[in-house]
Amino acid sequence: MNLLKNQSYRGRLAPSPTGLLHLGHARTFWVAQERARANGGMLILRNEDIDSTRFKLEFVPQMIEDLRWFGFEWQEGPDCGGPFGPYSQSERRPFYAAGLEKLRVGGFVYLCTCSRKDIRDAASAPNAGDDEGPIYPGTCRPKESVKCQVSSVMQSTNLTSHDTLHVTRGTRVNWRFRVPDGETISFTDGNCGEQKFVAGKDFGDFVVWRGDDVPAYQLACVVDDAAMQITEVVRGADLLMSTARQILLYRALGLTPPAFYHCALMLDEKGKRLAKRHDALSLRALRERGETPESLRRF
Numbered sequence: 001m002n003l004l005k006n007q008s009y010r011g012r013l014a015p016s017p018t019g020l021l022h023l024g025h026a027r028t029f030w031v032a033q034e035r036a037r038a039n040g041g042m043l044i045l046r047n048e049d050i051d052s053t054r055f056k057l058e059f060v061p062q063m064i065e066d067l068r069w070f071g072f073e074w075q076e077g078p079d080c081g082g083p084f085g086p087y088s089q090s091e092r093r094p095f096y097a098a099g100l101e102k103l104r105v106g107g108f109v110y111l112c113t114c115s116r117k118d119i120r121d122a123a124s125a126p127n128a129g130d131d132e133g134p135i136y137p138g139t140c141r142p143k144e145s146v147k148c149q150v151s152s153v154m155q156s157t158n159l160t161s162h163d164t165l166h167v168t169r170g171t172r173v174n175w176r177f178r179v180p181d182g183e184t185i186s187f188t189d190g191n192c193g194e195q196k197f198v199a200g201k202d203f204g205d206f207v208v209w210r211g212d213d214v215p216a217y218q219l220a221c222v223v224d225d226a227a228m229q230i231t232e233v234v235r236g237a238d239l240l241m242s243t244a245r246q247i248l249l250y251r252a253l254g255l256t257p258p259a260f261y262h263c264a265l266m267l268d269e270k271g272k273r274l275a276k277r278h279d280a281l282s283l284r285a286l287r288e289r290g291e292t293p294e295s296l297r298r299f
């Protein structure tokens with residue numbers, strides 16, 4: 001079932017307000033905008049501010065101003081509304097809780113009490129080749145998938161009214177997605193071509209709801225892209241393997257994945273990927289130095 005098939009192109013910009021936007025973000029976003037324009041489609045701005053431990057409120061208006069200054073134009077977003085709002089992730093918690101509930105009922109997730117240190121210390125934990133850290137060694141993984149577990153992340157999650165609180169309040173308990181070991185997840189990327197990742201080998205069981213009661217990026221992203229009827233996701237190539245994880249989430253949630261288009265990352269003079277620490281290349285700093293959007297758009 002492909003609900004999106006006959007609809008027009010819907011792309012998105014999904015910045016997180018954890019620092020100033022830099023030229024690397026702008027370049028990827030520009031590709032997203034160009035693709036939306038070339039397809040006569042819509043561009044949606046989604047403010048990925050779900051992780052309140054990392055984002056700073058003052059960055060949100062700056063981020064929107066920087067994007068406008070650079071020449072981005074979106075038709076739906078936190079500043080202008082639209083039919084699929086709210087467009088800030090901090091206001092979309094019930095959507096993610098419903099997603100987690102579906103995964104829980106379907107037996108796709110399990111509770112994991114491991115700390116980051118526990119996982120790091122597990123001798124047999126090679127790193128996944130991306131930002132998700134070591135491959136989860138499976139410490140808390142039940143032998144078989146357990147459907148309809150009765151417990152909850154934390155009382156505040158309010159998943160269902162009759163959830164029994166098995167977890168001591170304040171205990172850091174993650175919900176982790178059980179990947180189908182050995183299955184090859186493949187997709188055709190619009191820019192990078194054929195992609196293949198083996199579940200359980202290239203990446204392991206991943207967190208969908210964090211112990212500090214924050215929905216994880218993977219879940220929030222899938223839930224939002226589906227709910228906002230995004231037809232193509234344009235983002236940085238650092239997220240190629242996360243696309244494999246997300247395809248598993250789409251399947252578990254009974255949703256159709258969008259198309260994907262991953263852009264090469266912008267590197268600094270040392271060959272390192274641009275990060276928010278490269279303040280000199282923030283749009284704000286470049287603007288203050290007298291650069292114009294027109295000159296910067298040549299990349």
Ligand SMILES: [Zn+2]
Pocket residue numbers: 111112113114138139140141
């Ligand atoms: Zn664990």
